[in-house]
Every structure is written in structure tokens, then in C-alpha cells.
Amino acid sequence: MKAKSYLVLGLGCVLLLAGCQNQTLQQGSSTDYPLLTLKPEDRQLSVKYSAVIEGKQDVEIRPQVSGTITEVYVEEGARVRKGQVLFVIDQVPYQAALKQAEASVATAEANEATAKLTLEGKESLYQDKVISDFELRTARNNYRSAQAALMQAQAELINARNNLSYTEVKSPVDGYAGMTSYRIGALVSSSMTDPLIRVSDNSQMYVYFSMSEKQVLSLTAQYGSLDSALLSFPPIQLQLNDGSTYPHTGKIDVISGLIDKTTGTVSLRALFDNQEKRLMSGGSANVVIPYQQQQCIVIPQGGTYEIQNKIFAYKVVDGKAVSTPIEVFEINNGKEYIVESGLQAGDVIVSKGAGLLKDGTVISASATAATEPNTEEE
Incomplete structure (x- = not known):
């Protein structure tokens, strides 16, 4: 019975001694991490x-006059040329307006010619002292009124011609037609919200x-x-x-x-x-x-970690990992950062697995040899 007790006690002591030795080894052990010695270099980055x-050019084609669409010449998605007719709006009322404007011009021209003849006659009579100065000035005013009426009629004629030309909706640029929901019979106006079609x-x-x-x-x-x-x-x-x-x-x-x-x-x-x-x-x-970035410090993103929108790297100082805040220029290739401050040439950092480290972790002197950053362009 005593022999068994001594045996159990001896086995327990052996296990305890082994556990103590294992704990001592863990406390004094260090971990191998890939390291990177920083040096300035020129980089071509993407x-x-x-x-x-x-x-x-993306042009919205809109009507400049009101009316009903009578012709659709454009095909959706087709190439169109500058000046090509895309839609035709009912021209009948605008043709009538043009005829009326032409008639008004003819009438105004006749009135202006009559007023001119009257003025010339009045001036002759005035020279012969047959009429008074008032009658002469009245004739001159009548002539000016006739001239103004002619100018107004001519302006209305130009407007009528423009309105008639606007019934042909043309493309202002070369390009390709978009989609349109307007067909023959649709009523359109210059105040409509949606364009007839887009040309790009x-x-x-x-x-x-x-x-x-x-x-x-x-x-x-x-x-x-x-x-x-x-x-x-x-x-x-x-x-x-x-x-x-x-x-x-x-x-x-x-x-x-x-x-x-x-x-x-x-x-x-x-x-x-x-x-x-x-x-x-x-x-x-x-x-x-x-x-192109010249003489810059480039580190892999795997050698950094982020806390509250701040980026850190682990610099190896006296064999220990020291958390170091850095400012970086994001390359957007998902692999690297350009360091703007916090690190300098000659510093040694942990190049991978920084998120798993803690400040003060012992880094083995026989750690993986320092490696160069990945220079592969994206």
C-alpha cells in the first residue's frame, strides 16, 4: 500500500516538474515573423x-412649336447626321400663318409706298406755300408710321418662317439616336417636360x-x-x-x-x-x-493593422515588436501602402501578420530573413 502511494507521489512530481519546465520555456520563447528592412525606392504604381x-455630346431634342406629330423619320438606335429631320409636326397651321404674314408684308409695303408718295406731294405743295407746316409734318409722321408697320410685318414674316421650319425637328449634332415614346399623332409642345429623343x-x-x-x-x-x-x-x-x-x-x-x-x-x-x-x-x-513615386517607403498592407481609422505597424526595436502609428498614401491595389510618416529607411518591421501581434512581443533574432515588398503592379 505504501509502495503504491510512493509511486503516485513520484509520478505527480515528475509531471509537475515537466509542467514547470514547459512554462519556463514558453515565457522565454520568441516567435518567428517575416521581417522587412525599409529602404527608399522608385515605384510605378497603378x-x-x-x-x-x-x-x-448628349443632346435632348425638344420641339420649339406646338402641334401633332405627322411623321417620324428617326429609328431608335440609328446613327443620325447633323441637320437630319427626325420628326415632322403638323405644318398646315404654320403654312397658313406664313401666308398671312406674307400678305401683311405686301399690305404694309403698299401703305408705305402710298405714304411716301403723299409725303413727296405735300413737300412740293409746301414749297409752293399751298399747305401749312402742320400738314407737312402730319404727312411725314404718316410715312414714318407706314415704315414702322412694314418693319413689324417683316418681323412677323420672319417669325412665321421660323415657326414653319421648326415643324421639322432636326438633329443639331452627329450621333446616335436614343429611345423615344413619341409616335405619329402625339401632341407635343415647347413646354413639354420630356424630350422627344436624345442624340449622343x-x-x-x-x-x-x-x-x-x-x-x-x-x-x-x-x-x-x-x-x-x-x-x-x-x-x-x-x-x-x-x-x-x-x-x-x-x-x-x-x-x-x-x-x-x-x-x-x-x-x-x-x-x-x-x-x-x-x-x-x-x-x-x-x-x-x-x-510614379520616387524614393518612397513602401510596406505591405499585411504588415499593418487599423484601430479607430488609424493605421499602425510593428517596428522591431531591441528584438521586440513596438506598435507605431503611421500615415499612408493608399495605392488602391489592395496590397501595399506608401508610408508618408511614422517610418523611415532602415527601420525593420513585421511584414505579415501584424494583426496577430501584441505590443512588446519578442521577435526572434533568427526570424525569417527580411524580404522585399511586392513590386508587382496591379
Whole structure:
């Protein structure tokens, strides 16, 4: 019985001793993490921005006179030329108005000629002292009234001709016709809310996107001014919604000089050729801009973590991980950050798994050799 008790007691002591030794090893152990020694480098990066596509010209075609549509010549989706007749509004009342205006001009011309003859006769009689000065001035006033009436009739004639011409609704630009719900017999007017049809010039497309104020200031610092940045911008690419890359490059042609107070962003516009008609007005895409950053510090996003919208990295100091707040420029490639402050060349950081570390964690001196950041462009 005593032998069994000594055996149990001895086994317990062995297990306790092993546990103490294991705890001692864990307390003194360190963990291997991949490290990165920071150094300045030049990088060619790709930055993406959400964009909206619009035709170079999107024109709403509206009637300028009232009436019933008698002809529809446009086909939805068809190419139209500048000056091409798209719709015809009932011309009968406007043709009648034109005839009436022409008659009014003829009458006014006759009255003006009669008043002129009368004035010439009055002037002759006045020279012979047959009539008084009052009669002469009355004749002159009658002639001026006849001239004014003629001018008014001529203006009404021009207006009548214009109204008749407006019954033919024409396209003001080259482009492609949109959809229309107006057919023969529909009553239209110049005060209607919806356009008859839209015509878009899609030979070239405008692509609108925005940059943050911080990014625009960085461009200004790099190139010296917005105008210089505009001239120095490299050709940009367009990533379509299906993930494909548009085969033609574009050029940024406008940078707004105003900051949107609501969003804190600056609007930019790029121009893309669209000869194959792959781009459609109203679509969306991503603008991809190659971005040259010289002598910058680049770190992988896996070497950072975020708390309350602030970004931190773990710098290795005296063999321990030290949490360090940093400011970064987002590259938008989902892989890396450009460090603007908080780290400098020569610093060693944990390049992966920062979210699993704690401040003060011992980093083994034999940790994974320092690695270079991923330089692959997106």
C-alpha cells in the first residue's frame, strides 16, 4: 500500500516538474515573423478610381412649336447626321400663318409706298406755300408710321418662317439616336417636360472621376502646378465592368480647380476614343492611372493593422515588436501602402501578420530573413 502511494507521489512530481519546465520555456520563447528592412525606392504604381462614362455630346431634342406629330423619320438606335429631320409636326397651321404674314408684308409695303408718295406731294405743295407746316409734318409722321408697320410685318414674316421650319425637328449634332415614346399623332409642345429623343455623339467619350484633396495636393507638389500635372499625366487605362481592359488609352484633359465641400474631392475628366462603340453613355468603369513615386517607403498592407481609422505597424526595436502609428498614401491595389510618416529607411518591421501581434512581443533574432515588398503592379 505504501509502495503504491510512493509511486503516485513520484509520478505527480515528475509531471509537475515537466509542467514547470514547459512554462519556463514558453515565457522565454520568441516567435518567428517575416521581417522587412525599409529602404527608399522608385515605384510605378497603378491607382484605380470609380468613374462614370458620358458621351461627348448628349443632346435632348425638344420641339420649339406646338402641334401633332405627322411623321417620324428617326429609328431608335440609328446613327443620325447633323441637320437630319427626325420628326415632322403638323405644318398646315404654320403654312397658313406664313401666308398671312406674307400678305401683311405686301399690305404694309403698299401703305408705305402710298405714304411716301403723299409725303413727296405735300413737300412740293409746301414749297409752293399751298399747305401749312402742320400738314407737312402730319404727312411725314404718316410715312414714318407706314415704315414702322412694314418693319413689324417683316418681323412677323420672319417669325412665321421660323415657326414653319421648326415643324421639322432636326438633329443639331452627329450621333446616335436614343429611345423615344413619341409616335405619329402625339401632341407635343415647347413646354413639354420630356424630350422627344436624345442624340449622343459617342465618337469620343468623357470619363468623369474624383480624387481626394490630399491626392491632388500630392500631384501639385510633384509637378509644380495643376496645369503642369495635366500636361505631364501619362496615358490612362479604363477597366470595364466585366473586368476587361478597354483597348484604347485615354488622356486626362480637365482637372477642376474647385473642391466639392460635401465630399472633399476634386473632379477630373478624361477623354477616350470610341470608334468601336464599346463605351456607352451612362455606364460606369474604373480609371486606372499609372503613378510614379520616387524614393518612397513602401510596406505591405499585411504588415499593418487599423484601430479607430488609424493605421499602425510593428517596428522591431531591441528584438521586440513596438506598435507605431503611421500615415499612408493608399495605392488602391489592395496590397501595399506608401508610408508618408511614422517610418523611415532602415527601420525593420513585421511584414505579415501584424494583426496577430501584441505590443512588446519578442521577435526572434533568427526570424525569417527580411524580404522585399511586392513590386508587382496591379
